[in-house]
Amino acid sequence: MITRDRISGALWLLAAGFVTVSGVNLGIGAYDDPGPGFLPFWSGLALALLAVVLLVLSLWDRVPAEERRMGLPGRTGVAVVAALALYCWLLPWLGYLIATTGLMLVLFGLGRMRVRTVVLGSLLAVFLSYILFLHVLKVPLPRGILPF
Amino acid sequence: MDILNGLLYGFSIATQPGHLALVFAGCLLGTLVGVLPGLGPVAAISILLPLTFHLPPAGAIIMLAGIYYGVMYGGSTTSILVNVPGETASVVTCLDGYQMARQGRAGAALGIAAFGSFIAGTVGIVGLQLIAGPLSSVALKFGPPEYFAIILMGFTFVTYLAPGSSLKAGIMAVLGLILSGVGLDPITSEQRMTFGVLNLFEGIGVAPLAMGLFGVAEVLNRLEQASFGRVLQVKIRSLFPDRKDWLSARWAILRGTLIGFFLGILPGGGPVLSTFISYGVEKRIAKEPERFGRGAIEGVAAPEAANNAAASTSFIPLFTLGIPPNVVLAVLFGAFLVHGIQPGPLLIRDHPDIFWGVVGSMYIGNVMLLVLNLPLIPLWVQVLRIPDRILYPLILLLCVVGAYSINNSVFDIGVMVVFGVVGFLLKRGSYEAAPLILAFVLGPMLEVNLRRSLLISGGDFSIFFTRPIALGAMIVCLFLLALSFLRAKKGN
Numbered sequence: 001m002i003t004r005d006r007i008s009g010a011l012w013l014l015a016a017g018f019v020t021v022s023g024v025n026l027g028i029g030a031y032d033d034p035g036p037g038f039l040p041f042w043s044g045l046a047l048a049l050l051a052v053v054l055l056v057l058s059l060w061d062r063v064p065a066e067e068r069r070m071g072l073p074g075r076t077g078v079a080v081v082a083a084l085a086l087y088c089w090l091l092p093w094l095g096y097l098i099a100t101t102g103l104m105l106v107l108f109g110l111g112r113m114r115v116r117t118v119v120l121g122s123l124l125a126v127f128l129s130y131i132l133f134l135h136v137l138k139v140p141l142p143r144g145i146l147p148f
Numbered sequence: 149m150d151i152l153n154g155l156l157y158g159f160s161i162a163t164q165p166g167h168l169a170l171v172f173a174g175c176l177l178g179t180l181v182g183v184l185p186g187l188g189p190v191a192a193i194s195i196l197l198p199l200t201f202h203l204p205p206a207g208a209i210i211m212l213a214g215i216y217y218g219v220m221y222g223g224s225t226t227s228i229l230v231n232v233p234g235e236t237a238s239v240v241t242c243l244d245g246y247q248m249a250r251q252g253r254a255g256a257a258l259g260i261a262a263f264g265s266f267i268a269g270t271v272g273i274v275g276l277q278l279i280a281g282p283l284s285s286v287a288l289k290f291g292p293p294e295y296f297a298i299i300l301m302g303f304t305f306v307t308y309l310a311p312g313s314s315l316k317a318g319i320m321a322v323l324g325l326i327l328s329g330v331g332l333d334p335i336t337s338e339q340r341m342t343f344g345v346l347n348l349f350e351g352i353g354v355a356p357l358a359m360g361l362f363g364v365a366e367v368l369n370r371l372e373q374a375s376f377g378r379v380l381q382v383k384i385r386s387l388f389p390d391r392k393d394w395l396s397a398r399w400a401i402l403r404g405t406l407i408g409f410f411l412g413i414l415p416g417g418g419p420v421l422s423t424f425i426s427y428g429v430e431k432r433i434a435k436e437p438e439r440f441g442r443g444a445i446e447g448v449a450a451p452e453a454a455n456n457a458a459a460s461t462s463f464i465p466l467f468t469l470g471i472p473p474n475v476v477l478a479v480l481f482g483a484f485l486v487h488g489i490q491p492g493p494l495l496i497r498d499h500p501d502i503f504w505g506v507v508g509s510m511y512i513g514n515v516m517l518l519v520l521n522l523p524l525i526p527l528w529v530q531v532l533r534i535p536d537r538i539l540y541p542l543i544l545l546l547c548v549v550g551a552y553s554i555n556n557s558v559f560d561i562g563v564m565v566v567f568g569v570v571g572f573l574l575k576r577g578s579y580e581a582a583p584l585i586l587a588f589v590l591g592p593m594l595e596v597n598l599r600r601s602l603l604i605s606g607g608d609f610s611i612f613f614t615r616p617i618a619l620g621a622m623i624v625c626l627f628l629l630a631l632s633f634l635r636a637k638k639g640n
Contacts, residue, residue: 008579022341026338026340031609032602032605032606034598034602036333036335036336039598039599040326040340043326047322050319054315054316074371077372080368080544088561088565100545107541107544111536121538126545129545129549133549137198137202139552139553142558
């Protein structure tokens with residue numbers, strides 16, 4: 001059974017390999033004149049060492065594998081992440097008001113509330129945040145297809 | 149500037165109407181976040197950081213500091229009334245606080261927590277103003293080897309003291325160090341691990357990283373869990389502890405204050421560790437230790453005093469050495485940098501308005517918290533009843549707009565979302581994000597001081613073992629590593 005420590009250990013090892021090679025490519029330099037790759041190289045090696053220790057220890061781990069599986073986000077979590085990713089993509093085109101209203105409709109909608117509450121809550125949250133950030137804190141929010 | 153003049157100057161800054169409003173806002177927001185289970189001071193400061201971007205630096209830091217000690221006050225309310233800690237430093241308060249509430253003594257528990265916090269917080273601030281000046285003068289004599297060794301000691305402490313596996317904490321610290329290296333090289337300005345992405349030339353921003361790891365990840369994590377405990381339906385009769393309560397709690401408050409005072413300064417220590425140690429001390433020296441866990445008032449007074457004293461004194465290493473001792477201060481360190489201020493030995497000399505302004509505001513904030521919070525407890529109880537399905541979308545909205553407002557860049561929202569998912573997965577894998585963020589913030593300092601030390605010594609590593617302060621720090625590092633190894637061996 002693949003446990004979460006084995007998965008994470010393998011991932012850290014891959015990351016360590018990438019960082020170490022990046023360090024070499026950047027130029028490690030010498031001890032009396034360390035180059036830009038000095039720290040990435042040594043921290044990559046340190047990560048590799050720790051990852052190997054984790055992997056080795058996970059092989060001896062006596063905790064039942066069932067209890068140690070990697071937990072992935074459930075449906076709601078995946079929907080939230082997808083909504084946020086889509087929001088990043090659409091924000092420059094649609095602008096703050098439209099994109100954020102859409103995001104809030106999804107986020108409130110996932111809470112299984114009445115449609116009227118979802119719509120009113122979303123509009124109110126977007127309106128208040130718009131006033132706070134654009135007019136009080138003077139953050140230039142993206143306009144997108146709207147003129148304001 | 150001597151201490152008395154400095155303090156008067158600090159009060160003249162902190163009592164400006166704008167700054168008073170910011171102290172009030174910080175304390176109120178901090179208490180609110182402290183009351184809400186799940187969101188701790190790191191998430192609070194990360195999420196609310198963008199609100200301070202348009203403030204002058206002194207006002208911004210005053211508000212963020214207010215949020216920090218506001219959280220410390222607010223966390224106890226949830227622990228006592230719901231048996232769910234508002235934040236990690238209030239975990240221990242659940243043990244006896246909730247039992248006191250069940251026995252109809254919620255008022256006394258909330259009261260002693262508030263008064264204990266006030267006393268300890270005030271002692272901590274006195275310590276901050278007394279120690280910071282002399283320590284800054286000493287720190288001015290530090291060179292790159294001393295800084296490298298002290299930062300390394302901070303890393304080791306954080307790794308050793310992190311809850312759970314030290315090995316995983318070590319992995320997180322190294323990962324933070326690697327992430328801090330993304331961007332332009334601090335000495336040669338060459339691109340490192342940027343993949344040619346323009347937005348990465350200046351590195352990964354500390355605010356989107358912290359907002360992702362602590363804000364978004366926390367929301368994702370809570371979405372996967374069942375709703376937290378129910379608020380106790382208790383009638384709070386009086387928030388003033390009676391004479392017997394005071395007699396029982398007075399020494400516990402004093403001991404908690406002392407423990408918090410010293411652990412706050414220690415790298416990796418801070419409020420959380422101090423609560424566990426002070427609770428353990430109280431239980432150990434009690435005549436009837438079996439009372440603990442069943443509603444002993446000392447079990448509330450000592451940890452609450454400890455976490456507030458530690459919250460105040462943890463500013464000492466940040467203000468004097470420029471080294472944040474814990475993750476909350478690491479995010480605050482990021483806030484200093486966002487405002488173009490470098491914390492360190494020159495802070496008191498170059499920015500006395502910030503140092504003394506924060507000290508003055510802490511005194512005022514402590515009084516504000518005591519005066520405002522006790523009458524507002526019924527309001528906080530109502531806040532606890534806000535359903536998650538309303539609260540979490542609003543937190544995410546604040547995160548999204550906050551991340552955007554840092555550089556007016558959608559890229560920062562993307563960074564926050566990515567690290568939100570990473571933070572969620574790390575939590576599921578029992579990895580603590582705190583060492584990562586601390587190493588991320590201190591990484592550039594560590595690298596620059598390491599490289600400068602090697603340049604000075606001509607590549608000779610003995611430079612870290614021949615200068616007294618550096619040697620002392622290195623010995624502590626080796627000692628902690630040996631202890632970690634022994635602990636792991638014993639555990640197996």
